[in-house]
Amino acid sequence: EIVMTQSPPTLSVSPGERATLSCRASQSISSHNLAWYQQKPGQAPRLLIFGTSTRATGVPARFSGSGSGTEFTLTISSLQSEDFAVYYCQQYNNFWTFGQGTKVEIK
């Protein structure tokens, strides 16, 4: 099983600032097979990014993804109030596994 490790567990950021979230895979995965999700309290996860860097329909351009091999990053360029949430990475290179999440909270 490919284990996904996210860091940091919690990220405190002020509105308007940049947030950088990291995700490491326990083995190399194709960049085609890495996604990011946003989850707000009481809601299902929402697909933000797939294929490492492609935004899903309706996702604002302030969200961007990058990386390759075992290291991947989600960047939110200028945090808006609606962006405070938990973010999960997911690999679908070999079945499907998720990270434990990074909570982005208001500083």
Place this chain on the structure above:
Amino acid sequence: QVQLVQSGAEVKKPGASVKVSCKTSGYTFTENYMHWVRQAPGQGPEWMGWIIPYSGETYYAQKFQGRVTMTRDTSLSTAFMELRRLRYDDTAIYYCARDALGADDAFDIWGQGTKVTVSS
């Protein structure tokens, strides 16, 4: 629009079974794999398996093999997930989620979740 609507919350005793439904609309049910994912309190999501609605073929994560059964009713455009021999640590929110490109992809549409509580 594409929607997945799940059945309501359940409370079960240890050893019992639970069956969750996922009614789809807004797309052709048989064209996309349907996955089941669960999320225990404070944890990341955990993939349980998939069903191919067209054929009924299933694949279950090793952890759940022998305890889970995924089925579908194409006439109702609905998928089902049954988990047997429930344990306290099966307490979680269970989601159905559509495979984005049909198969082996990310999950683009999720149901609202079904809370399953295992309690004596």
